[in-house]
Amino acid sequence: MPLIRLDKVSVAFGAKPLMDQIDFQIDPGERVALVGLNGAGKSTLLKVIGGHQSTDSGEFWCDPACRIAELPQAMPAADERTVRQVVSEGLADVVRLREAYDELASQADGADLAKLEVLQHQIEARDGWHLEQRVQKILERLDLPGDKLMSQLSGGWRRRAALGAALVQEPQLLLLDEPTNHLDIETIEWLEQQLMSFTGGLLFISHDRALVEKLSTRIVELDRGQLTSFPGSYTTYLVQKEKLLEEEERHNALFDKRLAQEETWIRQGIKARRTRNEGRVRALKAMRNERSDRRNRQGKANFNLEEAKKSGKIVAELTGVSHAYDGRSLISNLDFMLQRGDRVGLIGPNGAGKSTLLNILLGKLEPENGTVRVGTNLKVAYFDQLRSQLDMEKSVMDNIAQGRESIELNGRQRHLISYLGDFLFAPERARTPVKALSGGECNRVMLAKLFSQPANILVLDEPTNDLDIETLELLEEILLDFDGTVLLVSHDRSFLDNVVTSTLAFEGQGYVREYVGGYNDWLRQRPEQTALTKGKSQAKAVDSKPEAVATPEPAAKNKKKLSYKLQRELDGLPALMEAAEQALESLQEETAAADFYQQDHQVVTDKLAALQAQEQKVEELMERWVELEAMQED
Structure with missing residues (x-):
């Protein structure tokens, strides 16, 4: 029930x-x-x-x-x-x-x-x-x-x-x-x-x-x-949705072609009108009504960055940098070099010091200890999750315009209404006060403001909040195509994995360490205990100033010899996993077909159950492979 x-x-x-x-x-x-x-x-x-x-x-x-x-x-x-x-x-x-x-x-x-x-x-x-x-x-x-x-x-x-x-x-x-x-x-x-x-x-x-x-x-x-x-x-x-949209586009194209043919027929000369079929005329009227009632899918956002001239090769270099706030160590003895083209993600608990490090890297904050060398020709565009750069009483246009009717993007003039259309703002919406917008729309205004200014460094503080998934994926593509440097603070694990080339992890007691890759790469490389994995309460009071403790490098792991039976099982798992994944892919394609749900109800139910069972099988094989691999390690 x-x-x-x-x-x-x-x-x-x-x-x-x-x-x-x-x-x-x-x-x-x-x-x-x-x-x-x-x-x-x-x-x-x-x-x-x-x-x-x-x-x-x-x-x-x-x-x-x-x-x-x-x-x-x-x-x-x-x-x-x-x-x-x-x-x-x-x-x-x-x-x-x-x-x-x-x-x-x-x-x-x-x-x-x-x-x-x-x-x-x-x-x-x-x-x-x-x-x-x-x-x-x-x-x-x-x-x-x-x-x-x-x-x-x-x-x-x-x-x-x-x-x-x-x-x-x-x-x-x-x-x-x-x-x-x-x-x-x-x-x-x-x-x-x-x-x-x-x-x-x-x-x-x-x-x-x-x-x-x-x-x-x-x-x-x-x-x-x-x-x-x-x-x-x-x-x-995602697979099923893509198939449905392709089928919808084919159906609409055929319908529009047939409608155009009927419109041509109805406008033919006097001879055709004498033999006009009244049923056909009524059918044409119904087709016109159906076309006018069609709700087209909202267009995707379509924006590009205004890139400035390249910065120097070294954007910022930190040597022995330490900084504390209110008696608590945020950064302890950090050596780090940020180079042109790097896309760096910052991860850690709220209040760990990510914004502090951003300000140090950009030369806006002097650290308590250590030296900072900031590069040349830096043009910074900053996305603030608190939206403090927006005037909530002004319209979307007035927030972006700054006295202009058009903006120049990569050497080409664009009218503001046309530019804001790329961010899914219709003309009447572009004239709406920002305070009347939804959270997702406010973030699109922030992106429009951000991308309207020449920049070779993007600093993005939680840009993904309130954005729908399609806009998120477009933003990922834009950042991947950007030739400049990106500093990204985000708690969106997929976004980090898809965008950044390295990660700065705040692992507690002021210890900040760089890892290659995104969030899941950090999970594989991290020490066993960090501020992100202990799950300790950040709400509990800290009475004494914590000391900076160096986290040891993970020791190299030696392989253990498995029993003959387990080794045979491990050797055979890759082939089983490949076959299971192929079977899963076949079921996914079958259930994503446009006419799949037109079949008998029991057939649909059985096939969906088989799909779920196959997903479970693939997951179990993967878990077993990881388990056996781990048994080989000390």
């Missing part, structure tokens, strides 16, 4: 339908990722399910026994509430029932016994007499400091408290809207583990491709008012 179901639901704002007679349901235990372009209506769908948005038509049904909890996109306030109070607010209705019961019971002679009995039954139905124990259980499960004030916690820990407020409700369905925004990688991976262990249903919106790949059991896409389900992983979804 499903937890919730939508039948023929429609929601429109103005003339634009966000949902056009969609059908959707979530079953117990499903983890469903909701994807789509910015503005497609994803958050609106979550509001419908959460009971905050009414529908224009259709039916929304929820299992009466299903409790729905939400982890909102907005971070909880850094106020004077304790963490325990924030978690307890998840049971606000139970708290109110308890307070009403206590107040009524305190009226010694005038107590209404009938009302007391009703309140008692309501409290028992919600297990309200054990409220304190339930809150304590969640605090222990999430390792939350119950007595600390929210104002003492980082954003990541406030997010943990918000998750506690949702989980304490013991929901059957949990709704999450961009849960990883502004979280560091350590907290994102902790959140992944918590959600993987959640036994209820999940519906979540996220641009974090690594999270979607690991967490989801099904992808659902909201596109031009229609909801399409793609069973399987995110990788499978």
